[in-house]
Each structure stands twice: as structure tokens, then as C-alpha cells.
Amino acid sequence: MLCQNNKNDSTASCGLSADDVRMPVMIVETMSLGEYQANCYIYASETSRAGFIIDPGDEAEFILESVNNLGLNIGYIILTHGHPDHTGALARVMEKTKARLAMHPLDAGMLKDKFIHSLLGFSPAEITPDRLIVQGETVTQEDVFLKVIHTPGHTPGCICLLGDGLVFSGDTLFRLNIGRTDLPGGNSSQIITSINDKLLTLPDVTTVYPGHGPSSTISYERQYNPYLNRGY
Numbered sequence: 764m765l766c767q768n769n770k771n772d773s774t775a776s777c778g779l780s781a782d783d784v785r786m787p788v789m790i791v792e793t794m795s796l797g798e799y800q801a802n803c804y805i806y807a808s809e810t811s812r813a814g815f816i817i818d819p820g821d822e823a824e825f826i827l828e829s830v831n832n833l834g835l836n837i838g839y840i841i842l843t844h845g846h847p848d849h850t851g852a853l854a855r856v857m858e859k860t861k862a863r864l865a866m867h868p869l870d871a872g873m874l875k876d877k878f879i880h881s882l883l884g885f886s887p888a889e890i891t892p893d894r895l896i897v898q899g900e901t902v903t904q905e906d907v908f909l910k911v912i913h914t915p916g917h918t919p920g921c922i923c924l925l926g927d928g929l930v931f932s933g934d935t936l937f938r939l940n941i942g943r944t945d946l947p948g949g950n951s952s953q954i955i956t957s958i959n960d961k962l963l964t965l966p967d968v969t970t971v972y973p974g975h976g977p978s979s980t981i982s983y984e985r986q987y988n989p990y991l992n993r994g995y
């Protein structure tokens with residue numbers, strides 16, 4: 764198993780404060796897919812129907828059906844990191860949606876890495892990202908945006924994606940757990956630093972949508988996550 768948490772999440776909607784009518788209501792669709800039950804997310808605007816797919820790890824046809832059912836125009840596929848359980852359906856989903864692929868440069872080589880693919884029972888594909896994204900950049904399509912937070916530790920090119928009141932945390936932070944660091948490129952002190960300095964500093968009410976398992980909040984993880992004991 765690639766990660767420690769493995770429970771299904773359910774579909775959820777996240778909105779914005781009722782007093783800010785200028786912001787669109789966002790759709791968050793959660794799909795736990797494949798043998799590793801990695802969470803693939805659709806993040807889109809109710810208003811413009813523009814959106815992103817995050818981590819299409821498996822079951823490409825199911826992801827595509829969800830996109831079609833929601834009537835969305837997918838501008839970007841964004842990867843939180845390069846592990847195959849998050850990228851297994853990438854080729855097919857890219858082909859059908861014509862969306863551009865965005866990811867951190869330090870994990871881009873992993874898409875073709877035979878060793879990590881064989882370790883998890885996947886086959887690598889010849890895919891090159893269309894856009895390399897680093898700390899502080901924002902990926903935008905119409906009224907949908909996600910800001911890149913570079914959180915190395917689980918892999919060197921791990922990123923979290925910050926939206927309006929939520930963060931997609933990939934395999935960096937889970938509910939009551941953190942990502943493993945024993946795979947190639949993992950670093951246990953780095954992941955703690957990443958989480959403490961870049962995630963636990965987010966507002967308390969920020970919803971956390973992890974790469975595996977159920978969602979959480981920053982305040983809940985700051986208080987109860989047994990791997991994070993900096994004394995908050």
C-alpha cells in the first residue's frame with residue numbers, strides 16, 4: 764500500500780462566505796480510485812463550468828464520465844506528485860479532455876520512471892508536462908484558480924494546491940496521518956518542515972482534501988495529528 768490511510772471519501776461541495784457574492788460557488792468531486800484508492804478530485808466553478816482534474820490515478824472512464832455528467836470544460840490536469848497511483852489514468856484522461864498537464868518540475872521525470880512504476884504495478888507512459896509549476900504560482904482557468912505550495916518530503920516535487928478555503932494536500936498530509944517517506948526521493952524531516960511551515964500556517968477552517976482517505980481541516984490536524992507535535 765502506498766499510503767497509510769485508505770478510506771473512501773464522499774463528494775462534497777465547498778463554497779464561500781455568503782457575504783462575498785462575487786466569488787463563484789465551487790464544485791469539489793472526490794473519487795477514490797484503483798487498487799490504492801488514491802483520491803482524484805474535480806475542482807470546478809458552478810458558474811463557468813471551467814475546472815481542473817487533480818491526480819487522475821486510475822479508472823479513466825469513471826473520471827471522464829464524472830466530467831461529462833457535470834458538464835465541465837477541463838483546462839488543466841494538475842498532479843500533486845508523480846507517483847503512479849496518482850497518474851495511472853493520465854494518458855487517457857489527457858487524450859479525451861485535451862487538458863494541459865501541470866506539475867512540479869522535480870517530479871516530472873517520475874512519469875517515465877520504470878522502477879517506481881514496477882514497484883506499484885503500473886506501466887510508465889511517455890508523457891511530458893505542458894507546464895511546470897513551482898511555489899507561489901497560480902494555475903487559473905476562467906474563475907477557477909489554485910495556488911501552488913511546494914511541500915517536499917513524500918517526494919521532492921510534491922505540491923499542495925490552495926483554493927478558496929481548501930487545500931488539496933496530495934500525499935503530504937492526511938487525516939491523522941502524513942505521507943510515507945521511504946520511497947525514492949522521500950525525506951522524513953523535510954515532510955514535517957513542509958507541513959509545519961506551509962500547511963499548519965493556513966487558516967484553521969481550511970478544508971484538507973488529501974491524496975488518500977477522508978477530508979479534514981487544518982485546525983483538526985494541528986490539534987490531533989499524532990505525527991505533528993510541534994506544540995501548537
Ligand SMILES: [Zn+2]
Pocket residue numbers: 765844846917934
Ligand atoms: Zn505518493
Ligand SMILES: [Zn+2]
Pocket residue numbers: 765766799801846848849934974975
Ligand atoms: Zn498516493
